[in-house]
Amino acid sequence: MKNNILTFLVLILISVKGFAQAGEVAVSGDFAGKSFRVFAEAVSERHDIKFFYKSEWLEGISIKNNYRDVLLSKVLSETFAGSDLSFFIDSDYIIITKNYAIKSRLYADSPDTNYIEPTDYSFYFDDDQSNEFQPVRIGSPSGDNRGNVTLSGYVRNRNTGEPVIGAVLRIDELQRGSMTNEYGYYSMTLPKGDYNVHFSCLGLKSLNRQLSIYESGSMDVEMKENLIPLGSITVTAEGDAELSRMEAGLEKLNIKEVKLLPANMGVPDIIKTALLLPGIQTVGEGSQGFNVRGGSADQNLILLYDVPVFNTSHFLGFFSSVNPDVINDISLYKGGIPARYGGRISSVLHIIPKDGNKKVLSGSGGISPVTSNLMIEGPIIKDKTSFLLAGRSTYSNWLLKLMDETSLKNSKISFYDGNLRLVHEINEKNNIEFSSYISHDDFKFNNDTLYSYDNSLMSLKWRHIFNNKLIAVFSANRSKYNYNISSLNDIYNSFELLHDINYSEFNSLLTWYPSYRHQVDMGLDMAIYGIRPGLLQAVGDSSVVKQTIVEKQQAFLPALFFSDRIKITDRLTVDAGLRLSSFFAYGPSTVFAYHPDFSRSESTITDTTNYKGGEIIKKYLNPEFRLSANYLIGASSSVKLNYSSTTQYIHQLSNTATVSPTDIWVLSDVYIKPQRGRQLALGLYTSLFTSKLGISLEGYYKKIDNMIDFKGGAKLLMNENIETDIINTIGRAYGVELMVRKETGRLNGWISYTYSRTELRSNTIFPEDEINKGNWFPANYDKPHDLSIILNYIFSRRFSFSCTYVYSTGRPITYPIATYTYGGADVLHYSDRNKYRIPDYSRLDASFTINGSLKSKKLVRSSLSFSVYNLLGRDNVYSIYYITKNKLVQGYKLSVFARPIPSLTYNFKF
Amino acid sequence: MRFRSLIYVLFLIILSDSCTSKFVPEIEEYDKVIVVEGLLTDESISNYVKLSRTIPIGITGIASPVVNAHIYVKDDLDRIAVFQEKSPGYYISDSTNFTGEAGRTYTLHLSIDGKNYESEPMLMREVQPIDSIYARFEYREDGRYPPLYQYTIYFDSFDSSNDNRFFRWTYEEVWEYHLPWHYPPLYKSLCWLTEKSTDIIIKNNSSLEQSIINKYPLLQIDNRSSTRLFHKYSILLKQYSISEDEYTFWESMREMTQEQGGLYDPIPQSLPGNIRCVDEPSEPVLGFFSVSAVSKKRLFIRNDTLKYMPGGQYCVTDTAYSIEEISGLGRYVFILEFIDEGGYYLLSRFEQCADCRLFGTNVPPDFWYDD
Structure with missing residues (x-):
């Protein structure tokens, strides 16, 4: 009874x-x-x-x-x-x-x-669920129960105390909903009354709250993790969240999914996983950087702790530089970039970090064939202050020492990275975060030149809630990237070459919820860049290397932004934003003037102007428009449209097919104009079989101005007149992206297919500088057909199987078409730029994971993953090149992973 | 950049390998492009212009010379030197009196099938002498036969004026070559073999405080890979002081031909030179008209300093005991030597075992006994 x-x-x-x-x-x-x-x-x-x-x-x-x-x-x-x-x-x-x-x-x-x-009966229930039945009262009914009030609060993870980002709250009585922001905070305006509020989020148990609200106030909730996270392979949040989300072209990845997929060399990788999503490509495997909807690799803004990361990979591009252990989720904006983000034109990869467990000390770690990682998190003051400390390193140097060949014994290749994050809640209204990250790489072949490069960044953030309609976040950030190339073999020519970027930023963001129909974001972003393009100096007393410094570049980049998300009707939501970005390059600097009738070269310099310290050399002001609209059709479909224009003032100079860690970055100046992008995208989303199957179809068209290309034989390092080697190109890109995914059940996964084209055209008045006679030519990363299939099968709670299949058109390449003899040697004459393509790419990976005992009380939970990269051992061509040897020109193909690469990874959690 | 090697290391680490294998892509037909290779120096004998057209890839050894072109060089004083075609596609300056002068500016003019081409005006720069050219000897027993005898040839050069920052070098090797048997007439068994450098050797000293070239490794020669060290060897090094543009040209050419095959190779591109088609500016023209003063230095390496250099060429030989037997063996048999002890003839079917003139000349170069 x-x-x-x-x-x-x-x-x-x-x-x-x-x-x-x-x-x-x-x-x-x-x-x-x-x-x-x-x-x-x-x-x-x-x-x-x-x-x-x-x-x-x-x-x-x-x-x-x-x-x-x-x-x-x-x-x-x-x-x-x-x-x-x-x-x-x-x-x-x-x-x-x-x-x-x-x-x-x-x-x-x-x-x-x-x-x-x-509540009289609450003692009958499992303690964890008791709150569900505790009604929340905010104010009490009085004479006039009409009018609106504001409800706000935090949604936190019950197990770790961390904020839950992107949790959806829904009030069916009102047919209204809201979503938590990146701090797990939500705010919504609603009429006074009694409601049932439903909270849901990917990977967490949904919960309900009985709410009786008669005055504005806050309600914090804690959501429990799903006991069985297995199989929750979901690219996006819940089906209805996908439908109501504003931005066409936003991809979300949960780190749990990343860790479940087959990983090369057993190292889970956020960027490599992102490549399986539609519209995201790379030039070749093992290459650094990725290309989003026809953008070059330097057009992606990668934000860790909301700070840009300049170098995104370790080990010459085989692994991403951000440790997956410190990440909760990633959001990748392929289009519809919100106004609060700026500075890069193609995409924003926003890495949402873990805060650290506020309840108990816990951690995780893993051992794979080349790397090991360990992460510890826990409370400093329970429920108030947490820390997270993580590190990764490799033992490849030790492996090299075991090699027989002398040239290998004397070689070096290694990396490490580390993260520290402290989150402190001062009180209900104030919260402080400190985050820092460092990464280091170095490599050397047979006592030859040593290359090393470092990232470091730091962020201090203060979040203040003025009232439940207005919250503010202020942050001070720094990011640094530098590399060092040194060679000490020849005592007369021993040198080191340095390049670095220093980035400092103060950022403020105000979020205002004036009524339930509006969410306004506004703020001011002030950044300072200092780039040392190159410093060459002697090492040792005998070296005759002359110190050469390429003049430092400095710029101040203030940007104002404003956006309003307006719920026009229950079905139509529009987010309109404006970002006013500006750029002020300042001295000291020497600027050369060139004769306008000739292609710029050192011999066409006509005048030299010296700017004093702090003097403005060049300024640019660009309004950037961002518009997203979402219209819900029926209960399970939506149409999204967006337009965004973006501007970029920092550029990576790379004349190789892929970006390399030693490519230099430069700022815009008198001659290097800001790159500008404009994108229009239209998307259709529908979910079938009660959200079991989601289908999305998106199309886009994009134009890019002032991309950078180079004259033949351009010299990028230590070039004091870099403008003489640069030519401008314009780009156009378009594509259609189709994705079908099944999120639930024993068999889940997704299929994504993209058809896209990216073409460039040189934009110069001098015929000798033109590429392909000024005609459109395919970009290095133009791969029209791109297919990914991801399948997971869960045998039981302990065993699961995953496989991924990838196919894409071969990338464009410039082939030699003729030879001639010159100075006794045979020389190649090349075709038009990117006229040919390397053979198509395809690869199958598979992994099998065994979870240790599922007893929840066990001290250490472990899992063992066996994965094989390139299971079929397909000899995918990375590059075709030619070597002239003994007066004979011979073509060779280079394959990066020509064999199946098995790896075994042990992961543990405590 | 040693990226390719690094990639190799990386894959050894992960128990795999990045592999390279031969590949022949399919390519379309294209228009042949004019190639100009010109050199004007302050030595009259060095001046030449070679004209050719590009050859489709995969076809080797078929030169495509441009014949009957009209070529002349004009200096900044409007003095003209006409070049005459000496052999198909190879043009040399007409007047033996004509030599370049450092400090003057020269422009090359070409007329091919009615179309006119010209170079940018090029300044002839002074060049400093080469200080020294020398060799370091190394002997190594590594279990293989014969043991390795190896010379590394270096040179030093120093520009006290510091005016010249970009350099190019070429060299010419000559060595004495003996067939190991003596029966053929002497003119067939003693020859001089010549080889010109094909590698692009350049250096940029612009980042050095002093324009110094110290112990620059030019090349390595040994007893295993060639016959250079068997008797007497000589190398003539020529040094040119070039402009930055020309340096860039050679450097790009070197990158394109010799340093491909890594993950981070530059995107290849045809190299614009300093010659353009006047009548049709969009027509691509390959090559460079180099103008430079030249300095030279020669090095000899003699057998008597080496003593005995084991190793050598191998000929498949046969024997015959009488002239009758030889004539019965067929037409293409060459007598190498008569062995007195045993009284038989040493024979070979291969002409290169009997006549060294297949490789070189039997006339000693005039400098051969200068050391």
Whole structure:
């Protein structure tokens, strides 16, 4: 009997939607004098109604009359009149209580009756769920219960205390919803009243809150992790979140998914996984950088702790430089970039870090064939302050020492990276975060030149809630990238060459929720760049290398942004934004003037201007427009449209097919104009079979101005007149992206197919500088067909299998088409730029994961993953090149991973 | 950049390998392009212009010379020197009196099938003398036969004026070659073989405080890979002081031909030179008209300093005991030697075993006994 009541309570509190009420049922029968039990059984049978009561209460209660088509509620009222019994009708359930009545609203109209508080029964429930049944009261009803109030609060992870980002809260009574921001904060405006609020988020258990709100206030909730996270391979959040999300072209990846897929050399990699999504490509495997919708690699803004990361890979591009252990999620904006982001024109890869567990000390680690990683997180002050410390390193140097060949023994290749994050909640309204990250790489072949490069960044962030309609985030950030090339073999020519970028930024972001129809983001972003393009200096006393410094570049980049997300109707939402970006290059600097009738070269310099320190050399001001619109069609489809224009003032100079760690970065100046991009995208989304299958189709067209290309034989390092080697190109890109995914069930995964083209054209008035006679030519990363298939199969909670298949058109290449003899050597004459293509690329990877014991009390939980990269051993061509040897020109193809590469990884969690 | 090697290392680490294998891509037909290779120096004998057209890839050894072109060089004083075609596609300056002068500016003019081409005006720069050219000897027994005898040839050069920052070198090797048998007439068994440098040797000293070239490794020669060290060897090094543009040209050419095959190779591109088609500016023209003063230095390496150099050429030989037997063996048999002890003839079917003139000349160069 108790169980019946429990069932009932669960039902009454969760179900809000009204059905035909049992009380409306008309009963007929000669019940007079019959016991209530007999009556109840008869009515139950005929009308499919269930009664819940304690037998002893109803002993001696009998029905007083015979009825003909009388409402059940009336019958019950008459029957219980004069007794201490009450009844409560909830759809087709009828609950009978003694002494107390059950109230259907938190504030009932009749103050005279004694009501049962649902909390009276809470002790019956699992402690974890108790809060579900605790009504939240904010204010109490007064004379005038009309008007709107604001509800806000944090959604946190119950297990770790970290904010839950992108949690969806929904109030069905109002057909309204909202989403938590990157701090797990939400705010919504709603009419006064009593509601059932539903919270849901990927990977977490959904929960409900009974809310009675009569004045503005806050409600924080904690969501529990799903006990069985297996198989939650979902590229995007829940189906309905995908539909209502604003931006066409936003891809989300959860780190759990990244870790489940087959990883090369057993190292999970966010960027390599992102490449499996539509519209994201790379020039070749093992190459650094990625290309989003026809953008070059330097056009991606990669934000870790909201700070740009300049070098994104380790080990010459085989691994991404950000440790997956410190990441919760990544959001990749391929289009529809919000106004608060700027500085790069093609995409924003926003890495959402873990905060560190505020409840208990925990950690994780892994051992793979080339690297090891360890992460520890925990509270410093429970529920207030947390830390997260993580590190990764490689033992490749030790492996090299074991090699027989001397040239290998004397070689070096290694990397490490480390992250530290501290999050402190001062009080309800103030929160402080400190984050830092370093990464280091170096390599050397056979005592030859040593290359080393470093990233470091730091961020201090203060979040303040003025009131529940206005929150502000202020941050001070620094990011640094530098590399060092040194050669000490020849004592007369020993040198080191340095290049570095220093980036400092102060950023403020105000989020204002004036009404439930608006969410306004605005702020000011002030950045300073200092780039040392190159410093060459002697090492050692005998070296005759002359110190050469390529003049430092400095610029101040203030940007103002404003955007308003407007819910025009319940179906149509528009996010309109403007970012006003500006660029001020300042001295000291020497600027050369060139004769306008000739292609720029050192011999066409006509004048030299010296700018003093702090003097403005060149300024640019660019308004950037961002517009996204989302229209919901029916219950399970939506159309999204967006337009964004973007500007970029920093450029990576690379005349190789892929970017390399030793490519230099330069700022815009008098001659290097800012790169500008404009993109229009249209997307259709639909979910079928109650969100089991999601389909998305997106198309885009993009134009890019002032991309950088080079004259033949351009010298990029230590060039004091880099403008003489640069030519401008314009780019156009278009494509269609189709994605079908199944998120649930034992078999899940996705299929993505992209057709896209990216073409460039040199933009110069001098015929000798033109590439391919000024005609359009395919970019290095133009790969029209791109297909990825990702499948996961979960055998049981302990065993799972994943495989990925990738196919793409071969990248464009410039082939030699003829030879000639010059100075006794055979020389190649090349075709037009990128006229040919290397053979198509395809690869199959597979992995099998065994989880250790699933006992939750176990101290250390471990898993073992066996994966094979390039299972079919396909000899994918990375590059074709030619070597002239003994007067003979021979073509060779270079394959990076020509064999299956097995690896075994052990991961543990405590 | 040693990226390719690094990649190799990386793959050894992960128990795999990045592999390279031969590849022949399919390519379309294209228009042949004019190639100009010109050199004007302050030595009259060095001046030449070679004209050719490009050859489709995959066809080797078929030169495509441009014949009957009209060529002349004009200096900044409007003095003209006409070049005459000496052999197909090879043009030399007409007047033996004509030599370039450092400090003057020269422009090359070409007329091919009615179309006119010209170079940019090029300044002839002074060049410093080569200080020294020398060799370091190394002997190594590594279990293989014969042991390795190896010379590394270096040179030093120093520009006290510091005016010249970009250099190019070429060299010419000559060595004495003996067939190991003596029966053929002497004129067939003693020859001088010549080889010109084909590698592009350049250096940029612009980042050095002093324009110094110290112990620059020019090449390595040994007893295993050639016959250079068997008797007497000589190398003539020529040094040119070039402009930055020309340096860039050679450097790009070197990158394009010799340093490909890594993950981070520059995107290849045809190299614009300093010659253009006057009548049709969009027509590509390959090559460079180099103008420079030249300095030279010669090095000899003699057998008597080496003593005995084992190793050598191998000929498949046969024997015959009488002239009758030889004539019965067929037409293409060459007598190498008559072995007195045993009284038989040593024979070979291969002419190169009997006549060294297949490789070189049997006339000693005039400098051969200068050391």
